[in-house]
Amino acid sequence: xxxxxxxxxxxxxxxxxxxxxxxxxxxxxxxxxxxxxxxxxxxxxxxxxxxxxxxxxxxxxxxxxxxxxxxxxxxxxxxxxxxxxxxxxxxxxxxxxxxxxxxxxxxxxxxxxxxxxxxxxxxxxxxxxxxxxxxxxxxxxxxxxxxxxxxxxxxxxxxxxxxxxxxxxxxxxxxxxxxxxxxxxxxxxxxxxxxxxxxxxxxxxxxxxxxxxxxxxxxxxxxxxxxxxxxxxxxxxxxxxxxxxxxxxxxxxxxxxxxxxxxxxxxxxxxxxxxxxxxxxxxxxxxxxxxxxxxxxxxxxxxxxxxxxxxxxxxxxxxxxxxxxxxxxxxxxxxxxxxxxxxxxxxxxxxxxxxxxxxxxxxxxxxxxxxxxxxxxxxxxxxxxxxxxxxxxxxxxxxxxxxxxxxxxxxxxxxxxxxxxxxxxxxxxxxxxxxxxxxxxxxxxxxxxxxxxxxxxxxxxxxxxxxxxxxxxxxxxxxxxxxxxxxxxxxxxxxxxxxxxxxxxxxxxxxxxxxxxxxxxxxxxxxxxxxxxxxxxxxxxxxxxxxxxxxxxxxxxxxxxxxxxxxxxxxxxxxxxxxxxxxxxxxxxxxxxxxxxxxxxxxxxxxxxxxxxxxxxxxxxxxxxxxxxxxxxxxxxxxxxxxxxxxxxxxxxxxxxxxxxxxxxxxxxxxxxxxxxxxxxxxxxxxxxxxxxxxxxxxxxxxxxxxxxxxxxxxxxxxxxxxxxxxxxxxxxxxxxxx
Amino acid sequence: xxxxxxxxxxxxxxxxxxxxxxxxxxxxxxxxxxxxxxxxxxxxxxxxxxxxxxxxxxxxxxxxxxxxxxxxxxxxxxxxxxxxxxxxxxxxxxxxxxxxxxxxxxxxxxxxxxxxxxxxxxxxxxxxxxxxxxxxxxxxxxxxxxxxxxxxxxxxxxxxxxxxxxxxxxxxxxxxxxxxxxxxxxxxxxxxxxxxxxxxxxx
Numbered sequence: 020x021x022x023x024x025x026x027x028x029x030x031x032x033x034x035x036x037x038x039x040x041x042x043x044x045x046x047x048x049x050x051x052x053x054x055x056x057x058x059x060x061x062x063x064x065x066x067x068x069x070x071x072x073x074x075x076x077x078x079x080x081x082x083x084x085x086x087x088x089x090x091x092x093x094x095x096x097x098x099x100x101x102x103x104x105x106x107x108x109x110x111x112x113x114x115x116x117x118x119x120x121x122x123x124x125x126x127x128x129x130x131x132x133x134x135x136x137x138x139x140x141x142x143x144x145x146x147x148x149x150x151x152x153x154x155x156x157x158x159x160x161x162x163x164x165x166x167x168x169x170x171x172x173x174x175x176x177x178x179x180x181x182x183x184x185x186x187x188x189x190x191x192x193x194x195x196x197x198x199x200x201x202x203x204x205x206x207x208x209x210x211x212x213x214x215x216x217x218x219x220x221x222x223x224x225x226x227x228x229x230x231x232x233x234x235x236x237x238x239x240x241x242x243x244x245x246x247x248x249x250x251x252x253x254x255x256x257x258x259x260x261x262x263x264x265x266x267x268x269x270x271x272x273x274x275x276x277x278x279x280x281x282x283x284x285x286x287x288x289x290x291x292x293x294x295x296x297x298x299x300x301x302x303x304x305x306x307x308x309x310x311x312x313x314x315x316x317x318x319x320x321x322x323x324x325x326x327x328x329x330x331x332x333x334x335x336x337x338x339x340x341x342x343x344x345x346x347x348x349x350x351x352x353x354x355x356x357x358x359x360x361x362x363x364x365x366x367x368x369x370x371x372x373x374x375x376x377x378x379x380x381x382x383x384x385x386x387x388x389x390x391x392x393x394x395x396x397x398x399x400x401x402x403x404x405x406x407x408x409x410x411x412x413x414x415x416x417x418x419x420x421x422x423x424x425x426x427x428x429x430x431x432x433x434x435x436x437x438x439x440x441x442x443x444x445x446x447x448x449x450x451x452x453x454x455x456x457x458x459x460x461x462x463x464x465x466x467x468x469x470x471x472x473x474x475x476x477x478x479x480x481x482x483x484x485x486x487x488x489x490x491x492x493x494x495x496x497x498x499x500x501x502x503x504x505x506x507x508x509x510x511x512x513x514x515x516x517x518x519x520x521x522x523x524x525x526x527x528x529x530x531x532x533x534x535x536x537x538x539x540x541x542x543x544x545x546x547x548x549x550x551x552x553x554x555x556x557x558x559x560x561x562x563x564x565x566x567x568x569x570x571x572x573x574x575x576x577x578x579x580x581x582x583x584x585x586x587x588x589x590x591x592x593x594x595x596x597x598x599x600x601x602x603x604x605x606x607x608x609x610x611x612x613x614x615x616x617x618x619x620x621x622x623x624x625x626x627x628x629x630x631x632x633x634x635x636x637x638x639x640x641x642x643x644x645x646x647x648x649x650x651x652x653x654x655x656x657x658x659x660x661x662x663x664x665x666x667x668x669x670x671x672x673x674x675x676x677x678x679x680x681x682x683x684x685x686x687x688x689x690x691x692x693x694x695x696x697x698x699x700x701x702x703x704x705x706x707x708x709x710x711x712x713x714x715x716x717x718x719x720x721x722x723x724x725x726x727x728x729x730x731x732x733x734x735x736x737x738x739x740x741x742x743x744x745x746x747x748x749x750x751x752x753x754x755x756x757x758x
Numbered sequence: 759x760x761x762x763x764x765x766x767x768x769x770x771x772x773x774x775x776x777x778x779x780x781x782x783x784x785x786x787x788x789x790x791x792x793x794x795x796x797x798x799x800x801x802x803x804x805x806x807x808x809x810x811x812x813x814x815x816x817x818x819x820x821x822x823x824x825x826x827x828x829x830x831x832x833x834x835x836x837x838x839x840x841x842x843x844x845x846x847x848x849x850x851x852x853x854x855x856x857x858x859x860x861x862x863x864x865x866x867x868x869x870x871x872x873x874x875x876x877x878x879x880x881x882x883x884x885x886x887x888x889x890x891x892x893x894x895x896x897x898x899x900x901x902x903x904x905x906x907x908x909x910x911x912x913x914x915x916x917x918x919x920x921x922x923x924x925x926x927x928x929x930x931x932x933x934x935x936x937x938x939x940x941x942x943x944x945x946x947x948x949x950x951x952x953x954x955x956x957x958x959x960x961x
Binding site for chain 2: 055056059140143144212215216217218230231232233234235239273276277280281282284285287288289292293295296297299
């Protein structure tokens with residue numbers, strides 16, 4: 020309500036009205052006179068309004084000043100400056116105006132003028148007195164003429180008398196003041212003016228009356244009242260009143276004197292109130308203009324400071340990161356230019372920020388894409404810098420090396436080497452290439468870890484220098500153990516088939532030939548030769564038999580018969596096989612079978628063979644131990660959305676020698692003096708035929724552990740709901756460690 | 759009929775005056791604490807007032823005594839004309855709502871000293887008639903003696919309603935010379951007036 024230009028205009032109008040009032044006061048005009056009180060009230064109201072307005076502004080400013088609001092200090096300074104600038108000259112003017120006013124009004128009055136006016140009044144009276152006495156005499160002469168006139172004839176008599184005199188009106192009153200008759204030239208006034216009570220009293224007391232009477236419209240008149248002699252000596256006398264006009268000239272002069280005197284007298288009487296009134300008016304105008312100035316000071320200071328406050332707020336917003344703030348343009352001056360520049364600046368910053376955000380987003384998307392590719396990659400990828408500090412690794416690298424490399428990002432490879440000694444070979448192998456800064460290199464590295472022997476194919480490339488990453492290497496490596504293994508298996512299969520084919524064929528003729536020799540010459544020879552022949556042929560036949568056995572085993576290994584697949588309860592098969600061994604030796608069987616095991620699809624005969632081979636192998640390994648313990652555990656597992664059955668066969672024997680760990684499942688790899696060396700090779704073959712996976716390791720608790728994983732039949736999820744059965748079979752039996 | 763139009767006209771006057779009145783009242787209200795009322799201080803008083811039905815017109819007769827303050831008398835002697843206002847209202851009371859004005863009339867008189875003739879002039883500002891008196895007492899007596907002042911036409915009065923008439927007189931400060939007015943508003947010597955004098959309108 021109190022903002023904008025309307026109140027300014029309103030107050031200006033009030034101010035002008037006050038000025039008009041003041042000028043009116045000087046002239047004492049009728050208009051001013053009528054409006055004086057109203058104007059006084061309006062101005063008073065305006066002052067109250069202004070004071071309230073200024074009070075409000077002042078309060079707000081003080082609040083803002085205390086609250087350290089931006090721009091409040093500048094506003095306060097400007098306001099104080101404006102006020103001082105306005106108050107000082109106005110105060111000076113006020114002081115001198117008051118002085119002039121006092122002196123000016125006093126100078127109107129002069130003792131001599133007053134005296135002169137008194138004298139002129141007296142002079143007028145004196146000159147009129149002469150005329151009045153003359154008229155009194157005339158009237159007194161008239162009264163006897165009426166003495167004997169009865170009341171009914173009085174009107175006519177009065178008319179006669181008046182026509183002979185200067186009187187404009189003659190009236191005859193009864194002693195109690197009632198009009199008996201009247202005669203006048205002025206027909207408009209029907210009722211003649213009756214003498215007042217004081218005059219009547221004077222007349223009753225016996226003295227005649229003569230006096231001046233100002234009559235409206237017709238100027239001064241001389242009123243004479245005389246008693247009319249009564250015919251009856253005891254009766255009360257009637258009264259004759261005559262009105263005589265004063266001559267025009269005299270009237271004008273007397274009026275002029277009267278007017279001047281009255282005005283001067285009034286003015287003199289009003290001197291003090293007039294002074295007060297002028298001072299009041301002046302003070303009012305001064306106060307109004309002063310308050311308006313103060314208010315204007317607030318207004319203009321605010322207007323001046325507003326863009327600065329805006330700028331301060333804008334700067335704060337920009338500092339806080341809000342670049343979308345646009346400031347209102349205050350105008351076309353320098354401040355406006357500043358604000359426009361500020362707006363342009365924030366706009367440009369906002370554009371730059373948006374561009375940066377966009378490119379960052381792109382970079383992030385690219386990074387995420389690369390990350391996804393790296394994660395899905397089956398090859399291990401590492402990046403290291405020149406100081407062998409790890410920068411990137413992918414899950415495949417973790418899996419191949421068996422180390423959570425994510426924890427080592429930003430740390431040196433030395434630390435990986437220290438904490439995971441089995442990576443020693445790998446790190447030692449790549450270090451020279453990195454140190455030498457080879458552009459491209461390729462190396463085959465053999466590792467011995469918990470998973471056994473691993474053959475890694477490693478390729479490294481020098482990375483170009485990037486701004487914040489010192490140039491390093493990207494190393495890509497693959498676990499080619501399985502590949503090599505497959506090649507080796509294929510080779511062995513070929514060897515076995517050849518052997519079976521090439522060796523088996525000549526064996527039967529050799530055996531038959533030896534038997535023929537024996538039949539034909541044994542009886543014919545002497546005792547001594549016959550004995551030699553007998554032993555020799557016996558040896559040939561026996562050895563050929565052994566060779567046949569061996570070739571049969573070979574061919575069995577090499578043969579790839581069709582699997583007779585059916586759903587199998589693996590737990591039942593395990594129990595069945597274990598029952599055969601129970602009671603043979605003092606071996607403690609720890610059987611922990613998962614009751615919720617789903618069925619697997621397999622060839623029951625071959626799975627039985629697999630279990631036989633594994634158990635036999637374990638029992639042989641523990642031959643020398645008194646506290647032999649074999650644990651067989653099954654469980655159903657789910658890993659990487661692939662469901663499978665795991666069979667763990669663990670002994671507490673001497674474990675697998677380190678150098679054999681990688682080749683344990685290859686034919687003719689054995690630690691035992693007896694045996695074909697094909698037992699575990701066949702196990703592996705069977706597992707692979709079933710689409711499974713197996714490995715052997717030396718667990719920290721000692722002994723050897725063989726883990727077999729077989730895929731689950733997809734159709735029979737969660738068939739068995741029976742509890743996990745834990746069977747502890749402790750049986751003493753004879754040692755049967757045939758491989 | 760003549761008086762009915764007169765009454766109407768006066769009604770209008772009253773209304774125009776009334777519009778200005780609120781802030782005057784406000785100012786007066788603000789100034790009340792400055793001048794505690796005194797019982798025997800100079801004031802106007804209506805000693806008696808009554809109405810008579812003469813023909814078709816109600817007339818007012820009243821006796822009013824004026825006691826001017828020294829301030830007012832001094833101003834009068836120095837040629838300042840004093841204006842006295844007589845307010846007359848005819849109304850009927852309603853218990854369920856505010857009183858209804860039937861007619862209101864304002865009579866204004868001016869009292870002035872004529873230095874040349876040494877007489878006091880009483881002027882009726884409504885009619886324009888004027889009389890002069892050699893003494894102030896005579897003038898005041900003439901002012902206070904109101905005889906046969908027509909106030910209401912009989913036709914305006916309904917027969918089955920009881921009406922009340924009230925009157926009061928006061929010195930019109932607004933008619934004083936402007937420089938005197940601010941002083942007059944805040945000085946008790948200038949705020950002269952009577953209380954309302956109320957009587958029933960006789961038929």
